[in-house]
Amino acid sequence: MKSNKLIIKTKSKKYPIYFGNNILNQTGRLLKKNLPGVKKICIISDSKINISNVIKITKSLSKYKLKIYKLNANEKTKSLKVANRIIEQLLNDNFNRSDCLIAFGGGIIGDLSAFISSLTKRGLKFVNIPTTLLSQVDASIGGKTGINSNKGKNLIGTFYQPDFVLSDMAILKSLPRREMVAGYAEILKHALISNRNFFSWLSKNGIKIINKKNNFILKKAIIKSCKIKSEIVNKDEKEKNLRMILNFGHTFAHGFESAKNFSKKLNHGEAVLIGMRTASDLSYRKNLLSSQDLSLIIKHYSDLNLPTTVNKTFKKYEIKKIVSFMKKDKKNVDDKINLILLNKIGNATNPKKIKLSSFEIKKFLNSYYN
Numbered sequence: 334m335k336s337n338k339l340i341i342k343t344k345s346k347k348y349p350i351y352f353g354n355n356i357l358n359q360t361g362r363l364l365k366k367n368l369p370g371v372k373k374i375c376i377i378s379d380s381k382i383n384i385s386n387v388i389k390i391t392k393s394l395s396k397y398k399l400k401i402y403k404l405n406a407n408e409k410t411k412s413l414k415v416a417n418r419i420i421e422q423l424l425n426d427n428f429n430r431s432d433c434l435i436a437f438g439g440g441i442i443g444d445l446s447a448f449i450s451s452l453t454k455r456g457l458k459f460v461n462i463p464t465t466l467l468s469q470v471d472a473s474i475g476g477k478t479g480i481n482s483n484k485g486k487n488l489i490g491t492f493y494q495p496d497f498v499l500s501d502m503a504i505l506k507s508l509p510r511r512e513m514v515a516g517y518a519e520i521l522k523h524a525l526i527s528n529r530n531f532f533s534w535l536s537k538n539g540i541k542i543i544n545k546k547n548n549f550i551l552k553k554a555i556i557k558s559c560k561i562k563s564e565i566v567n568k569d570e571k572e573k574n575l576r577m578i579l580n581f582g583h584t585f586a587h588g589f590e591s592a593k594n595f596s597k598k599l600n601h602g603e604a605v606l607i608g609m610r611t612a613s614d615l616s617y618r619k620n621l622l623s624s625q626d627l628s629l630i631i632k633h634y635s636d637l638n639l640p641t642t643v644n645k646t647f648k649k650y651e652i653k654k655i656v657s658f659m660k661k662d663k664k665n666v667d668d669k670i671n672l673i674l675l676n677k678i679g680n681a682t683n684p685k686k687i688k689l690s691s692f693e694i695k696k697f698l699n700s701y702y703n
Contacts, residue, residue, distance in 0.1 A: 515602020
């Protein structure tokens with residue numbers, strides 16, 4: 334099956350993302366092409382992935398010495414304890430820098446696997462095979478690795494680029510609507526911060542993406558979203574300035590997720606959607622975003638039946654807990670909460686412009702309950 338290719342260029346590495354349908358069986362060929370020196374491979378896989386897809390990969394890698402770890406993909410798995418256990422096993426099996434770790438799962442598996450790859454002997458070869466819409470359009474691009482702390486989400490991590498990414502869109506066919514909505518959050522984010530025309534296109538085609546009604550439209554949305562993120566990452570790999578705009582909605586979202594103790598009742602994409610809607614409302618309150626643009630965003634949420642405002646998911650007494658986690662966000666400076674807001678659809682604020690106190694954030698969030 335033919336695949337499309339997008340080249341990601343950063344200061345530390347240049348690598349390809351391969352897009353296509355039913356291309357898992359090309360894993361071995363692509364590994365030999367991109368990483369000819371690899372002899373041993375460790376696959377870290379989501380335990381819920383269909384066994385037929387695992388077989389496709391392992392068959393294509395039959396010439397390699399292979400080890401597979403299957404993990405429950407939840408935020409509690411992204412821990413130092415789990416990472417250390419796998420690293421110790423890799424060391425016992427004498428994995429070297431010329432050997433490879435493959436992530437086969439969604440964003441959680443990708444984040445954890447990349448983190449392990451970056452630390453083991455100061456860097457194994459790393460391949461990402463994302464299996465959710467969210468990970469195909471966001472988590473697999475940019476080189477951020479991360480695990481969670483009891484102080485908050487993704488507070489421990491490194492920057493470590495993969496050697497290549499393989500995005501097989503056929504895997505998405507089995508995803509439930511909730512997972513497609515979660516992935517759509519990141520597609521919508523890329524449009525809101527960077528490309529008004531893409532937002533207009535999503536307004537016409539978003540429902541087809543979520544419901545998987547048209548493979549051509551789904552593929553176009555994935556590739557366009559990846560291009561937008563890659564252009565940002567190419568200019569600012571280590572998140573010193575411009576790349577911070579990718580955190581639009583995420584400072585709120587990480588507070589929401591942490592306050593729910595990473596419960597299954599609220600997944601990452603849903604938290605991001607509520608976070609972006611919250612950030613859009615705040616943008617309007619700060620006289621940045623026009624009422625017309627805010628109305629377009631609200632309509633988009635309504636048309637696609639997306640999770641909306643904080644008061645629909647949280648009780649008022651939980652606001653204090655949300656803000657306490659937001660205060661611990663790694664992007665904050667001088668005890669202020671750093672936020673990315675919108676000037677207009679397709680244009681985010683300067684990454685270091687909006688800094689609010691926890692009191693201001695708390696007052697704003699409480700206003701949803703008045």
